[in-house]
Amino acid sequence: MREIKEFTDDRLKSWCIHCGTTIADVPSNRDHVPTKSLLTKTCRERGASYDSGAGDDLDYLPQVIVCQRCNSGFSSDENYLLCVLHAVVAGSLYPDPNKHPEAATILRSNRQVVRSLKAEPDGQLPLFENLEPFTLFPDTDKIKRIILKNARGHAYHEIGEPLFRMPDHVMFVPLERLSPKQREAFEASETGEDLAVWPEVGSRMTVHLLDEEAMSGGWITVEPGRYRYSIGWSDAVTVKTVIWEYLATETCWER
Numbered sequence: 680m681r682e683i684k685e686f687t688d689d690r691l692k693s694w695c696i697h698c699g700t701t702i703a704d705v706p707s708n709r710d711h712v713p714t715k716s717l718l719t720k721t722c723r724e725r726g727a728s729y730d731s732g733a734g735d736d737l738d739y740l741p742q743v744i745v746c747q748r749c750n751s752g753f754s755s756d757e758n759y760l761l762c763v764l765h766a767v768v769a770g771s772l773y774p775d776p777n778k779h780p781e782a783a784t785i786l787r788s789n790r791q792v793v794r795s796l797k798a799e800p801d802g803q804l805p806l807f808e809n810l811e812p813f814t815l816f817p818d819t820d821k822i823k824r825i826i827l828k829n830a831r832g833h834a835y836h837e838i839g840e841p842l843f844r845m846p847d848h849v850m851f852v853p854l855e856r857l858s859p860k861q862r863e864a865f866e867a868s869e870t871g872e873d874l875a876v877w878p879e880v881g882s883r884m885t886v887h888l889l890d891e892e893a894m895s896g897g898w899i900t901v902e903p904g905r906y907r908y909s910i911g912w913s914d915a916v917t918v919k920t921v922i923w924e925y926l927a928t929e930t931c932w933e934r
Contacts, residue, residue, distance in 0.1 A: 695746035696831050696841045706747040711740050712832025713906050714757045714825060717764075717922060722902045740901065741836045753828050756821045761785060762792040763817050764923055772796060823849045829908075830918035830930035837899070837910050842932050847915075851928040854921060865919065865927060868897045868909065 694701055715723050718740070728734030765782035766772050772793050776783035786793055796815055826849055834840050857865060900907045904924055911917040916932040 692744070694841060694843070695749055696743065696835050696843070697745055697749040697828065699843050700746050702744060702746065707744050708747050708750055709742040710745045710750045710832060711742050712836055713741075713829045713901060713908070713920070713922075714753075714760075715740070716757055716761050717906055718902050719905060722905070741832070743832050743835050753825065756824045758789060759792055759818070759821045760825045762789050763796070763815060763822065764926070766796065766815060767925060768923065822851060826851055826920070826928045827930055829920060830928075833908050833910060833918050833920075834916055838912055838916070840912070840916060842916060844932070846930045847933045849928070849930050851926055854925055854927045857927065865929070866898075
């Protein structure tokens with residue numbers, strides 16, 4: 680995706696969006712939103728090349744400044760979600776390396792996660808229907824933490840709005856389990872005439888709107904087939920994501 684320079688109020692950039700710590704008082708660094716590990720290796724390498732000044736301007740990966748402690752604190756849960764997704768794609772916690780080489784490598788390198796997925800049926804997440812049952816019982820709190828982390832980052836990156844309080848709801852569900860009506864509602868965007876509130880002046884989303892490239896709730900693709908997100912902000916700040924065209928998520932902060 681193309682990088683867009685933003686010109687939001689600098690006072691909105693004073694704190695870590697996750698813990699509220701004043702950025703100037705603590706070590707900080709750039710956090711990729713979405714989590715880089717959810718993207719392909721090729722996409723990550725192109726993003727790194729762009730960051731170094733050598734890549735194509737369409738290879739930009741969204742980033743926000745957060746405190747170093749928060750950034751590193753999400754690593755374990757990010758890795759957990761990655762393992763769950765790979766198990767979903769492969770249909771096994773022990774995938775065939777010839778059929779699913781990436782999944783096999785990731786899961787083989789994270790045996791502690793594999794063991795936890797086998798041992799603790801805390802929250803059922805049915806992954807397939809009409810097939811030989813393969814059901815995982817992931818820790819939903821771990822998954823929600825990463826969904827929330829990315830949602831906060833997307834809202835901050837696109838509309839310049841730091842959202843410190845907990846959201847009113849965080850939802851995730853396999854995309855294929857939505858009914859046609861639910862899928863239509865999930866994918867829908869507001870039109871320009873529907874906008875009751877415009878985003879922060881100078882935000883990246885304002886540039887999108889002025890260029891007629893996006894509407895409230897319109898989808899922004901980071902990597903085709905791997906990750907896309909949308910943001911609505913009129914009646915509530917609502918961040919939706921689709922991960923690997925499999926997992927649909929929605930995080931909402933009521934006004």
